[in-house]
Amino acid sequence: MSKPRIAQKGPYVMDLAPGTYWWCQCGRSANQPFCDGSHKSTGFSPVKFEVTDTGRFALCGCKHSGNRPFCDGTHNTLDEPGQGTPS
Ligand code: FES
Ligand code: FES
Numbered sequence: 001m002s003k004p005r006i007a008q009k010g011p012y013v014m015d016l017a018p019g020t021y022w023w024c025q026c027g028r029s030a031n032q033p034f035c036d037g038s039h040k041s042t043g044f045s046p047v048k049f050e051v052t053d054t055g056r057f058a059l060c061g062c063k064h065s066g067n068r069p070f071c072d073g074t075h076n077t078l079d080e081p082g083q084g085t086p087s
Helices: none
Strands: 012-016 019-023 047-051 055-059
Touching: none
Parallel strands: none
Antiparallel strands: 012 055, 019 047
């Protein structure tokens, strides 16, 4: 399994309603930060998480967080450039 692609070198901050979500771990999804099935044959699989109360979440865009699917600041330690810029 290779390293995940850095989709964005910073978190995706978004408001989420209660429900089940699948966070893209491989970094290849065109629907970041969520899985769109593009991980096929990469060895990665999405990370399922549940939201029970509507709220604002910082979902990891660099794919290197130690607290997936959430940003833990690890993106600040990465040397490689990301595919996009933080929004
Ligand atoms: Fe990945 Fe912050 S965006 S740790
Ligand atoms: Fe990245 Fe599914 S597209 S884990």
